[in-house]
Every structure is written in C-alpha cells, then in structure tokens.
Amino acid sequence: MILQILFVLFVIIFSSAAYAGFSAAPWLPTRKKEISTLLNSIQIKNNEIVYDLGCGTGSILFALANKYPNAQLIGYEISILPFLIALSRKVVGGKKYTNVSIRFKNLFKQNLRDADVIIIFLLNSAYKKLINKLQSEVKIDCTIIVEAWPLPNLKATKIEKTENALSLYFYQGSEFKNLV
Numbered sequence: 503m504i505l506q507i508l509f510v511l512f513v514i515i516f517s518s519a520a521y522a523g524f525s526a527a528p529w530l531p532t533r534k535k536e537i538s539t540l541l542n543s544i545q546i547k548n549n550e551i552v553y554d555l556g557c558g559t560g561s562i563l564f565a566l567a568n569k570y571p572n573a574q575l576i577g578y579e580i581s582i583l584p585f586l587i588a589l590s591r592k593v594v595g596g597k598k599y600t601n602v603s604i605r606f607k608n609l610f611k612q613n614l615r616d617a618d619v620i621i622i623f624l625l626n627s628a629y630k631k632l633i634n635k636l637q638s639e640v641k642i643d644c645t646i647i648v649e650a651w652p653l654p655n656l657k658a659t660k661i662e663k664t665e666n667a668l669s670l671y672f673y674q675g676s677e678f679k680n681l682v
C-alpha cells in the first residue's frame with residue numbers, strides 16, 4: 503500500500519514537472535552570480551510588487567526579500583517539487599520572509615496589472631504567449647527583467663552581461679504598448 507501511494511505521488515510530481523516543461527520551462531535555478539547581478543542592477547521601492555513568473559524554489563524572491571523587506575514579492579510555480587521547496591524555505595525563514603508569497607498557480611492565468619517588476623527565466627518558446635499577455639496587462643512603468651534569451655522585436659533598455667553567467671535583459675512596460 504505504501505509503495506502504491508509513493509508511486510502515485512511520484513507520478514503526480516513527475517507529471518507536474520513535465521507539464522511545466524511543456525508550458526514554459528523546466529526547473530533550472532538562477533545561479534548566485536546572476537542573482538547578485540540582478541540585485542545590483544535594480545532598485546525596488548517600498549510596497550512595490552514584484553512577480554517571478556515560474557519562481558522555482560524561490561531563490562530570486564528570497565534574495566530580494568533580504569534586501570527589500572518592504573516590497574511585495576510574489577512567485578507563481580506550477581511544478582510541485584520546486585513549489586514545495588520554495589514554500590518550505592518561506593516557512594523556515596519565518597518573519598524574514600513574510601513579504602514573500604509562493605503561489606501554486608499557472609503564470610499564464612495570473613493578472614499582472616499591478617506589477618512594478620516582473621522577472622522571467624523561461625524558454626524562449628514561451629515568449630509569444632507571454633508577450634501577448636504582457637502587452638495587454640503591464641503598466642507602462644513596469645520593469646520586465648528577462649534572463650538568458652532576449653525578447654524578440656523589443657529593444658532592451660539595459661543589458662547586464664557577466665562572465666560565465668546568463669545575461670539579463672531589462673525592458674519597460676511602455677515598449678510593449680508600441681508593439682503591433
């Protein structure tokens with residue numbers, strides 16, 4: 503009986519990971535080097551809302567929480583294993599991470615109208631769907647940070663390249679409004 507339960511759990515966890523891989527990207531954590539570049543290249547004000555779309559184990563959000571305890575940091579994750587790890591990190595962090603919210607939700611179905619900063623580390627095959635969504639939802643002064651692959655047909659306002667690390671591309675919400 504225990505083996506059967508374990509097998510069912512494994513199938514559920516594996517299926518959610520496979521779904522995430524097909525939906526937007528498999529779980530691949532952002533490394534410390536890229537997180538450090540990210541932290542050095544943005545300024546987040548008190549009460550600003552930051553989304554990590556596909557937050558994995560929450561590494562970016564928890565690093566941001568240490569630096570910006572008054573920002574609202576929200577992560578959407580659809581793969582069960584990284585979601586549970588992120589949730590455990592939040593619980594273990596206790597008061598340190600009260601401004602971090604980890605939500606088991608499909609990123610494509612969440613409203614991003616109140617976002618001040620959006621962080622994206624997904625496969626570029628997901629960009630078309632994502633850009634359509636951002637175009638209709640983001641505020642003109644929202645900052646969109648994309649890791650690894652630049653967004654097509656949009657000019658980055660800033661690019662952070664660090665040796666042996668993935669590049670970070672910065673965009674403004676206003677640019678999405680000009681897209682045809």
Ligand SMILES: C[S@@+](CC[C@H](N)C(=O)[O-])C[C@H]1O[C@@H](n2cnc3c(N)ncnc32)[C@H](O)[C@@H]1O
Nearest residue numbers: 522526529530531532556557558580581608609
């Ligand atoms: C490349 S990882 C990035 C993880 C994290 N943002 C980081 O930088 O460490 C992409 C994440 O997106 C998640 N994901 C893929 N499709 C998703 C969807 N439709 N909704 C929510 N999360 C999704 C995956 O499970 C994976 O954890």
